Amino acid sequence: MSVSIDIAGLRPERVAVVPSPLAELGMALHALSEPGHHPRLQGWATGVTAGLDPHLADRMCEADFLWRTTFSDIFLPYAGVPGGGTLPGATLAEELDLLDKLTDEQFVDAALEFITCSLAYDTQPSGVLSDASVRPRALEAAAYRGPQQVRFTQRLLDDPPGVRGWVRRFLEDCEEAFFADAWSRLCHQLAADARHKTELLRHRGLSEALAAVSPVVTLDEAAGRIVVDKLLEGRTSVQGGGLLLVPTSFGWPHLSVLHRPGWQPVLHYPVGSPDPASPPSVEQLTLRMTALSHPVRMRICRYLARSAYTTSELAQVQGMTAPEISRHLAVLKKAGLVTTRRRGRYVLHQLDVAVVARLGSDFLEGVLR
Known part of the structure; x- marks a missing residue:
């Protein structure tokens, strides 16, 4: 399984390595919402959360589905600007101006991907604002996620400019509250990494630069991808x-990997080395690795690492029946890898990231990649 980017006709000067303050703010919000994904940041996340203004904390909870799973493509708006050559801005304000350049259809389509967890990502945009038949399906999908998502989806469909303005004000307040300080510390590291990758591009070519990004990113020169x-x-x-x-x-x-149709492809890659993981016991390792030996359960883990899902939702995204999904979930639960909680008449399942982390950073990185 993989994501591929067709680079036929790509000119070397059209490859750019540039830090993005808006993308980094999106990942900071994600780390605050899912500290289990980022054990190295738990101290930072605890400190920021403790010092947040209560009103800002409430607003953060109001729309956290836009960054909780990973983050929405609205944090990479330059990729959606027509022409395929727009670069990230040097400041958060510049990138928020780029967010304003997205059409309402682009903004709503990108936001709904994470609000409903059901709209297809790698197909052409749904036209939710122009196609009256899509709107009820979006609201129905949001209802599976909860009343908060329904309210936000209704606002988004009724008043895209209003929601866009709300998002901008919220992100500006986050910058003032905690992100400006974090960015002042991180921007030099990110700029240095960008300079290094740019030098590799110039002197050794795209293959060497991609290898430096991550060993899981490869260039198939024969196939042009x-x-x-x-x-x-x-x-x-x-x-x-x-x-x-x-x-x-x-x-x-x-x-x-941003691979939304019509948007410029983006590789959003981590810098720095992971911390070593604590090994599980042999008994735990045997039980858990047996549970994870099936490719369907591996794919289920990828979804459950990002968000809680009902059995029906997993069946839909996996193209399987609910009883088949239930059998795979039972194996994962027996191994202690999945937790469940009830919300009204729905039972939600989620991966226990802390337990998975004890299997080793390689597997955790694999399911969160």
Whole structure:
């Protein structure tokens, strides 16, 4: 399984390595919402959370589905600007101006991907604002996630400019509250990494630069494509435009590939080395590795690492029946890898990231990649 980027016709000067303050803020919000994904940042996350203004903390909870799973493509708006050559801005304000350049259809489509967890990512945009038949399906999908998602989806569909303004004000307040200080410390590291990758591009070529990004990113020169080893299938193309490589410090272990149709491909890659993981007991390792030996359960883990899902939702995204999914979930639960909780009449399942981390950082990075 992999995500591939067709780079036929890609000119060397159209490959850029540039840090993005908006993308880094998106990953900072993700780390605050899912500290279990980022054990190295738990001290930072605890300190920021303790010092947040209560009103800002409430607003953060109001829309955390936009960054809790990983983060929405609205944090990479330059990729959606027509022409395929727009670069990230030097400041958060510049990138928020780029967010304003997205059409309402682009903004809503990108936001709904994470609000509902059901709209297809690698197909053409759904036209939710122009196609009256799509709107009820979006609201129905949001209802599976909870009343908070329903309210936000309704606002998004009724008043995209209003929600866009709300998002901008929220992100500006996050910058003032905690991100400006974090960015002042991180921007030099990210700029240095970008300079290093740019030098590799100039003097050794794209293959060497991609190898320095991650060993799971490879260049198939014969086929004219970049292949990223991930637990999902996806395909995109530079379509005569460019390719962006965006480094992140907050983002480890997530290696994200923006492959939304019509958007410029982006590799959002982590810098820095992971901490060594504590080994599990032999008994735990045997039980858990047996549970994870099936490819379907590996794919289920990828989804459950990012968000809680009902059995029906997993059946939909996996293209399987609910009883089949239930059998795989039973194996994962027996191994202690999955937790469940009830919300009304729904039972939600989620991967226990702390337990999975004890299997080793390689597996954890694999399911979160």
